[in-house]
Amino acid sequence: MRFLVRRLLLAVPVILLVTIMVFSLLHLLPGDPATVILGQEATPEAIDAMREELGLNQPIVMQYLKWLGGVLQGDLGRSLVDHSPVSELIWQRLPATLELTIGTFVVALLIAIPAGILSATRPNSWIDYTSTFFALGGMSVPHFWLGMMFIVFFAVKLGWLPASGYVPFTENPLANITAMIMPVLATGLRESAILMRMLRSSLLEVMHADYIRTAYAKGHKESFVIFRHALKNALVPVVTTSGLIVAGLLGGLVITESIFSIPGFGKLIVESIYNRDFVTVQGAILVCALMVVMVNLLVDILYAVIDPRIKVGKEAEQ
Amino acid sequence: MSKKQGKVALSILLAGSLFAAVGCSSQSSGTDAGTGNNSAPKTGGTLSISLDADPPKLDPAFSTALVDRMVFQSIYDKLVDVNENGEVVPMLAEKWDVSPDQKSYTFTLREGVKFHDGTDFNAEAVKFSLERGMDKASNRKNELNDIEKITVADAKTIKIDLKQPFAPFLSILSDRAGMIVSPEAVKKYGDEFLNHPVGTGPFVYKERQKGSSITLEKNPNYWQKGLPYLDSVTYKIMNDANVALMNLKSGQVDITNKFPYKEIENVKNDPKISVVNEPGQGYQGIHLNTSKAPFDNKELRRAVDLMIDRDAIVKVVLSGAGSAAHSPFSKSQFAYGDSDKVEQPNVEKAKELLKKAGKENGFSFTLKLGTSPTNQQVGQMIQNMLKPAGITVNLEKVEFGTMLEQSKTGNFEAVSLGWSGRPDPDQNIYDFATKGGSNNYAQYYNPEVDRVLKEARQEGDQAKRKAGYDAAMKILNDETPYVYLYHDHNVFGVSKSVQGFTYYPDGLIRTASISKN
Numbered sequence: 059m060r061f062l063v064r065r066l067l068l069a070v071p072v073i074l075l076v077t078i079m080v081f082s083l084l085h086l087l088p089g090d091p092a093t094v095i096l097g098q099e100a101t102p103e104a105i106d107a108m109r110e111e112l113g114l115n116q117p118i119v120m121q122y123l124k125w126l127g128g129v130l131q132g133d134l135g136r137s138l139v140d141h142s143p144v145s146e147l148i149w150q151r152l153p154a155t156l157e158l159t160i161g162t163f164v165v166a167l168l169i170a171i172p173a174g175i176l177s178a179t180r181p182n183s184w185i186d187y188t189s190t191f192f193a194l195g196g197m198s199v200p201h202f203w204l205g206m207m208f209i210v211f212f213a214v215k216l217g218w219l220p221a222s223g224y225v226p227f228t229e230n231p232l233a234n235i236t237a238m239i240m241p242v243l244a245t246g247l248r249e250s251a252i253l254m255r256m257l258r259s260s261l262l263e264v265m266h267a268d269y270i271r272t273a274y275a276k277g278h279k280e281s282f283v284i285f286r287h288a289l290k291n292a293l294v295p296v297v298t299t300s301g302l303i304v305a306g307l308l309g310g311l312v313i314t315e316s317i318f319s320i321p322g323f324g325k326l327i328v329e330s331i332y333n334r335d336f337v338t339v340q341g342a343i344l345v346c347a348l349m350v351v352m353v354n355l356l357v358d359i360l361y362a363v364i365d366p367r368i369k370v371g372k373e374a375e376q
Numbered sequence: 377m378s379k380k381q382g383k384v385a386l387s388i389l390l391a392g393s394l395f396a397a398v399g400c401s402s403q404s405s406g407t408d409a410g411t412g413n414n415s416a417p418k419t420g421g422t423l424s425i426s427l428d429a430d431p432p433k434l435d436p437a438f439s440t441a442l443v444d445r446m447v448f449q450s451i452y453d454k455l456v457d458v459n460e461n462g463e464v465v466p467m468l469a470e471k472w473d474v475s476p477d478q479k480s481y482t483f484t485l486r487e488g489v490k491f492h493d494g495t496d497f498n499a500e501a502v503k504f505s506l507e508r509g510m511d512k513a514s515n516r517k518n519e520l521n522d523i524e525k526i527t528v529a530d531a532k533t534i535k536i537d538l539k540q541p542f543a544p545f546l547s548i549l550s551d552r553a554g555m556i557v558s559p560e561a562v563k564k565y566g567d568e569f570l571n572h573p574v575g576t577g578p579f580v581y582k583e584r585q586k587g588s589s590i591t592l593e594k595n596p597n598y599w600q601k602g603l604p605y606l607d608s609v610t611y612k613i614m615n616d617a618n619v620a621l622m623n624l625k626s627g628q629v630d631i632t633n634k635f636p637y638k639e640i641e642n643v644k645n646d647p648k649i650s651v652v653n654e655p656g657q658g659y660q661g662i663h664l665n666t667s668k669a670p671f672d673n674k675e676l677r678r679a680v681d682l683m684i685d686r687d688a689i690v691k692v693v694l695s696g697a698g699s700a701a702h703s704p705f706s707k708s709q710f711a712y713g714d715s716d717k718v719e720q721p722n723v724e725k726a727k728e729l730l731k732k733a734g735k736e737n738g739f740s741f742t743l744k745l746g747t748s749p750t751n752q753q754v755g756q757m758i759q760n761m762l763k764p765a766g767i768t769v770n771l772e773k774v775e776f777g778t779m780l781e782q783s784k785t786g787n788f789e790a791v792s793l794g795w796s797g798r799p800d801p802d803q804n805i806y807d808f809a810t811k812g813g814s815n816n817y818a819q820y821y822n823p824e825v826d827r828v829l830k831e832a833r834q835e836g837d838q839a840k841r842k843a844g845y846d847a848a849m850k851i852l853n854d855e856t857p858y859v860y861l862y863h864d865h866n867v868f869g870v871s872k873s874v875q876g877f878t879y880y881p882d883g884l885i886r887t888a889s890i891s892k893n
Contacts, residue, residue, distance in 0.1 A: 089777030093784060097440040098795070099807070101518050101814055111513070139432045141567045142586075150586055206618065213626040221623040223612060224588055319614045319623075321587030329587065333432065334777055 065358070069351040076347040077129075077340065081122050084336050090114075091334035095138060112138060125340060134341035139333050144341035147326060152345075154224055155323035158245070158314065159307040161238055163300070165246025166253050170296075173250075174257030178292075179284060181262060189254060196251030205244040205317040212240060222319040241318040245311065249303050256299050261292040293364050301357035308353075309346040417876055417891035422608045425885060426620040428634045430587050430613045435570035436555035437505075437514040442796050445552060446633060450592050450609055450887045451492075452555040452575030455483060455502065456546055458799050462657075462708040462881040464546045468497065468556055468576065478541035478836045485532045489599045491558035492580045499534040502526075504559040506536070509552075516553040518814065541834040543841060544800035551798065551882070578604040578888035588613055598888070605876070605891035624649060624869045630892065631874060631885060635867035637695040637750075643869070652868040653697055655706045656883045657797030657804070660698075660754075662743065662790050662859040663783065667819040670741055671789060675733035677856040679726040680790075683762050686718050690862050693753045698862040703849050704795070704804040706863040708881035711801035711842050715849035726765040738766025744774045744782065745792040754861065755792065783817040791817065794864070799882060801845055802833045809852060820857035 092108035093100065100108075109115055113124070128135055134144035173193075177186035213221035219240055225233040264270065265288055273283045312324030323342065330338040431444040436452060439445070457467040466472075469483040489497040503526045509516035510523060522542040527535040538545065548554065561574035573581045576599070579592035590611040594604055612629060614620040617636040623629040625648070635651060643649050664671040664680070671677050686700030699706070703715040730736060743758070745751045752773070759769040774782065774791075783791050795815070797804055806829050807813035811821045825848050832844030852858070866883035873893045880886065 087778070089775065089779075089781045093781045094777035095440065096515060098780060098793075099518060099814060100440075100515065103512065104515065104517060107512055140570055142571060147586060206622075209619070209622045209626075213628075214622055217626060221626040221628050222614065222619055223623075223628065224585075226585075316615050317619055319588065319612065319619065321585055321613075325587055329430065332775075332777065 062355075065355050069348075069355075072351065073344065073347050077126065077344055078122070080340055080343045081125070081336075082118070084331075084339060085118055085121075087334070089334060091138060091336060094334040125337070129341075129344065134344070135337040137330075137338045138335045139330075139338075144338050147338060148323070148342055148345050151321055151323045151326045153226065154320050155308065155311060155315070157227065157234075157238060158241060158311055158320065158322060159304060161242035162245040162249055162307055162311075163304055165242055166249035166303070167300075169247070169250035170253035170257055174254045174261060174296075175284060175289070177254075178258045178261035178265065179280070186258075189258075193251040193254050196247045197255075199248070201244050201248045202313045202317055204247065205241065205314060208240040208244055209317075222317070224318075224320045237318075237320075241314050241320060244317075245307070245314050249307075252303070253296060253299060257292060257296050260295045261288060264288045264292045267291075290364050294361060297357055297360050297364065301353055305350040305353045308349050309343075417605045417889075418893055419605045419891065420607050421892040422610060423606050423631070423874070423887065423890060423892055424610045424612055424629045425887075426612050426614040426623060426629045426632045426634075428615060428617065428620070431590070431611075433570045434573040434581070434584075434590075436552040436557065437508050437511070437516055438570060439552055440515055443633075445882075445884055447590055447592075447611055448552065448555060448575075449577070449884045450579040451573050451577045451581055452557065453489075453577050454551070454554040455549045455556065456554060458547065458550045458880060458882060460878055460880060462799055464550055464799075467550075468502075472546075474836070478543070478834070479538045481536045481538075481545065482529075483534050483536070485534065486599060487532055489576050490597055491561070491576050492574045492595060493558050493561050495558055495560045497556065497576050498531045499528040500531075501556055501559050502534050503528055504562070505556045506553075508557070508562070519548045519551075519553045541836065543833050543835060544798075544802040547798070547800035548803070579606075579609050582608075600888065604888040606887065609887050621869060624871060627871070630871045631877065632869040633885070635697075635869045637693075637697045637867070640695055640697060640867065648872055650870050650872060652870055652877070652879055653865050654879045655699055655708060655881075656864050656866045657706055657708060657799060657881055658795050658864050659701050659704050659706065659797065659804070659860055659862065660792070660794035660864060661701070661861045662758075662792050663788075663817040664790050664857055664859065665786060665788055665818055666857050667786060668789070670735075670739050671818075673733045674855055675729040676735065676739065677859075678854070679729040679733075679765060680762065680767065681856045681859045682719060682726045682729070683721050683723070683765050683767065684758060684859065684861065685721045685761055686862055688761075689754055689757055692757065693750055694862065694865075697865040697867050699865070701860040701863045702853060703860060704797075704808070705801050705845065706797065706881075709799070709801050709804070710838055711845040713842065713846060715846055715853065721761065723764050730765065730767075738768065740768035740770060741789045742770045742772050743790045743792060744772045744779055744788050746776055746779060747773050751792060786817070786819055788817075793817070797864075797882075801841075802829075805829060805845070805848065806833060808858065809848070818857035820855070822851060822855065825851050 091112060092105045092114065096104055096108055113121055125135060136143055137147060173189040177189045180186055209221050212219045220237050223237055225237055227234040270283060270288055273287050309324055309327060311322055312328050315322035315325045327339060327342045427443050427446055429443045431447050432441050433439045433444055434447060436448060453468045455467060455469045456464050459465045468486055468489065470486050472481055472483045474481055485499060491497055506520065506526055508514060510520045522538045522540060523536055524539045525537040529535055556576060558574040561572065562569050565572045578595050578598050580595050582591045582593045584590040592609045594607050598604060614623060617634040620629060620632040620634060621636055621639060624632050640651055640653060643651060664677050666672055690696065690698045690700055700718045701716060702718045705711040705716060730738065743755060745755045755771045759771060762769055779791060779793065782788050783793055795804060807815045809816060809820060810826045810829055828844050828848045832841045835841045835844065870877050874890060875893060876890045
């Protein structure tokens with residue numbers, strides 16, 4: 059518990075620093091938000107009026123503090139483009155991205171764990187070569203290309219799945235799932251390749267350790283040795299990578315979201331940057347930073363569960 | 377050895393399975409959609425239109441994006457509309473009179489029209505909408521700047537007095553500035569009106585999922601009897617034209633508002649899709665900053681203009697989805713004519729011009745351009761075309777927002793920035809070529825051009841106006857503050873199950889008369 063509290067407290071300065079960086083970087087961007095929002099035909103008077111309305115004439119520190127004050131009261135502000143509350147925009151976009159992230163990760167694990175174990179326990183066999191082949195392929199093939207190929211094949215030629223679009227799960231679960239199959243596969247295959255290679259190499263290393271030989275010498279079956287002794291130790295680097303992958307996916311699925319027309323979080327951030335919708339970008343990145351901190355915390359807890367030698371909390375402090 | 381053989385066998389197997397997959401995917405599908413016969417329009421059904429961007433603001437007074445106007449055609453009606461030939465025709469105004477001095481317009485409004493919220497459309501609503509557009513915060517202020525006074529004579533008559541004669545006025549009312557919004561709804565929703573748009577159009581706003589779709593439903597009380605045919609219209613946001621095409625092919629979208637140029641040729645014989653490829657009202661080109669070197673020199677500007685082979689750009693980059701331009705006027709505008717004729721590239725002449733400017737050994741400049749592949753390709757072609765004359769072009773990619781600001785502040789030598797175009801020629805040239813004009817990024821000034829263009833916007837007679845634009849273009853084509861490259865075409869992919877799709881020169885899809893088999 060103390061560990062958790064300490065970690066959460068540590069996250070506060072991290073997030074604060076992120077907000078300061080995002081805020082100042084956005085304001086360093088060339089391209090005045092008022093000009094971008096009003097477009098090519100805007101008159102100088104209209105731009106001035108807009109700058110005033112957006113509070114852009116105030117000193118940047120004041121603008122930041124004002125925004126931070128709002129955030130502390132749970133108010134992320136209103137979008138500069140369509141005046142809707144930023145929290146509402148984020149809330150609308152988050153489910154699609156969360157679903158995509160979880161789906162991608164599940165696909166990645168479902169492929170990576172069996173393939174990784176098989177190829178590590180039978181190095182240089184045909185299984186190993188095949189999975190290495192696909193892993194290399196998976197890593198080299200850009201997922202937007204794979205996504206397009208999926209659309210061509212499954213949606214246009216076969217007509218099995220919708221080419222793109224998103225239906226919220228609460229509205230129509232079946233349509234939601236059919237719409238998510240291709241995007242989840244396209245990104246999942248790539249991530250599975252990374253995880254599979256990771257698991258293979260760490261498992262191979264562990265399999266050569268003395269205690270594994272001892273376990274075999276005690277007469278245990280191979281499956282018992284692998285699952286009981288080897289896998290747990292081999293999983294530590296995999297969990298680390300998984301944490302990085304999930305954290306990256308949460309804000310970085312913009313290409314998949316674009317190809318499959320999914321109104322996700324990554325697209326929200328990119329669109330808002332193009333529109334110079336600073337308020338929305340700040341809010342979205344804050345939420346993103348929070349999610350990354352949570353994922354990292356989860357990874358730390360998982361370490362302890364998987365490998366009791368890694369201790370967190372009280373014992374670790376001794 | 378056997379291990380090696382195994383590997384070979386495996387790779388053959390894998391290669392084989394890959395070929396099998398490719399083989400499957402190249403099989404053409406056998407189903408045939410209904411051919412577009414001109415049978416009686418069917419009622420009912422949902423039409424899906426893909427848009428290349430999410431419309432930011434569904435409020436005509438504050439709209440800044442071209443894509444907003446696509447959705448507006450379904451939600452709002454305008455005082456007047458343009459027809460297929462680009463002529464102004466009645467819409468919410470049944471007829472109008474223009475005073476002999478061209479300064480006062482009296483509109484007679486259609487009766488019995490209701491807004492989607494059930495309130496009455498009348499002269500008060502027109503006054504309200506126009507004044508809303510004239511507010512300083514509105515993006516229509518510039519377009520409605522010349523209105524002096526709006527007087528409601530009775531419920532169906534409204535008189536608009538202008539400060540000075542302004543010929544483009546009617547055509548401006550055929551766009552966002554002339555869209556009539558429900559005053560009650562504006563009062564009710566305030567700032568949030570853009571998320572609850574209410575007009576008199578053929579379709580009623582139902583809901584939107586930001587970044588994904590906008591759904592509209594049939595307006596059962598629409599004033600045009602029998603219209604619309606469709607039960608609902610869904611706009612789906614698909615940023616990538618290729619993705620939109622895939623959706624068109626798989627039947628999830630009926631019309632795409634953009635089409636990947638390279639695919640135009642490939643779908644020519646497609647049984648399910650037709651391509652509409654028509655000139656729009658806009659143009660693309662390069663602003664040359666006349667306020668600083670090198671382009672403060674007219675000869676150097678002319679030399680650049682002379683070396684560009686527009687037809688090659690249209691052919692290579694646009695695959696024919698454009699036409700070479702030398703003026704801001706495209707075929708659908710009355711000012712179009714000889715001024716748009718393109719001179720063939722001429723190295724000798726260009727070198728002579730350079731010599732005259734004292735730059736026998738050539739010169740170099742930086743061309744700022746957008747980040748899209750089309751921009752890049754055009755930039756690279758221009759780079760190569762100018763080389764023979766000894767002109768070196770440095771290309772600099774700039775993100776759109778940044779480019780807009782740099783253009784407005786004059787922080788560039790040459791910047792590639794086009795214009796989406798408007799029905800009246802005045803709106804394609806006045807602010808671009810006159811002193812202090814909001815789009816005169818080149819900071820060009822010629823008192824004669826200012827005078828001629830001002831006269832042309834105040835003249836009521838079309839032939840006289842055309843003569844004015846010809847005179848202005850003669851000077852502009854000689855002084856070249858802006859290098860016209862090409863007129864964009866509007867390219868739509870349309871499923872053959874769609875009937876009644878008509879192309880309008882403003883490139884906007886009118887959904888009221890569309891039906892679906």
